[in-house]
Amino acid sequence: MTAEIRIQQDDFDLSGEIRRLTEGRADVGGVVSFTGYCRDEGGALSALELEHYPGMAEEEIARICTEAEERWALKGLTVIHRYGKILPGEQIVLVVAASTHRRAAFEAAEFVMDFLKSRAPFWKKEHDVDGNEGSWVSARDEDEAALDRWD
Amino acid sequence: MKVVYFAWLRERVGKPEEEIAFPGTVRTVADALSHLISLGEEYAYAFEKPEIVRAALDRKHVKPDAPLGAAREIAFFPPMTGG
Numbered sequence: 001m002t003a004e005i006r007i008q009q010d011d012f013d014l015s016g017e018i019r020r021l022t023e024g025r026a027d028v029g030g031v032v033s034f035t036g037y038c039r040d041e042g043g044a045l046s047a048l049e050l051e052h053y054p055g056m057a058e059e060e061i062a063r064i065c066t067e068a069e070e071r072w073a074l075k076g077l078t079v080i081h082r083y084g085k086i087l088p089g090e091q092i093v094l095v096v097a098a099s100t101h102r103r104a105a106f107e108a109a110e111f112v113m114d115f116l117k118s119r120a121p122f123w124k125k126e127h128d129v130d131g132n133e134g135s136w137v138s139a140r141d142e143d144e145a146a147l148d149r150w151d
Numbered sequence: 152m153k154v155v156y157f158a159w160l161r162e163r164v165g166k167p168e169e170e171i172a173f174p175g176t177v178r179t180v181a182d183a184l185s186h187l188i189s190l191g192e193e194y195a196y197a198f199e200k201p202e203i204v205r206a207a208l209d210r211k212h213v214k215p216d217a218p219l220g221a222a223r224e225i226a227f228f229p230p231m232t233g234g
Contacts, residue, residue, distance in 0.1 A: 123228065
């Protein structure tokens with residue numbers, strides 16, 4: 001299988017993406033998805049601005065997906081990451097993993113998300129509700145630490 | 152060599168990318184970073200905490216001791232915050 005990777009400004013549709021991995025086949029036993037949303041941080045945030053490194057974002061996510069495919073027997077893997085201005089409540093990122101059995105799908109989806117957070121070249125800038133351009137989101141040590149358990 | 156910057160590094164340097172002819176003494180990513188710091192105060196400000204700056208050569212993550220080799224593009228950016 002080849003992972004489907006899309007870096008786009010537009011929103012995405014979870015059910016359509018699951019259908020794309022399952023339609024017309026009967027060898028998929030389980031699909032696990034993770035959707036990341038933009039929080040409003042208790043009403044303080046008006047929008048997130050997501051910057052990315054075009055080219056490297058796709059390539060780095062492809063490297064993460066290849067690693068996931070080597071670790072687990074997957075029937076399908078889709079990663080969609082948006083960039084540009086994203087409002088609270090909107091979707092930011094989607095990972096969908098399909099496999100014969102549930103465990104591979106659960107673990108692969110989590111693995112891809114963990115690595116995507118600390119390795120895919122995206123940066124979030126916060127805009128506050130007063131219309132001011134806020135600050136760049138700081139990386140969290142726990143995101144980096146989350147990678148250790150996959151060693 | 153094409154040098155690209157992202158996020159607050161881009162804002163501090165004041166441009167998204169530029170072409171820089173590094174002197175022959177610049178062999179590694181860390182050397183390139185040190186050279187950039189010498190170019191002016193905006194660079195010194197951008198790279199004031201070099202230990203937190205990440206780098207990529209031809210769109211692959213690298214460590215500071217990585218040789219530039221025949222790479223055509225070097226990128227500097229803060230720790231990533233996607234997902």
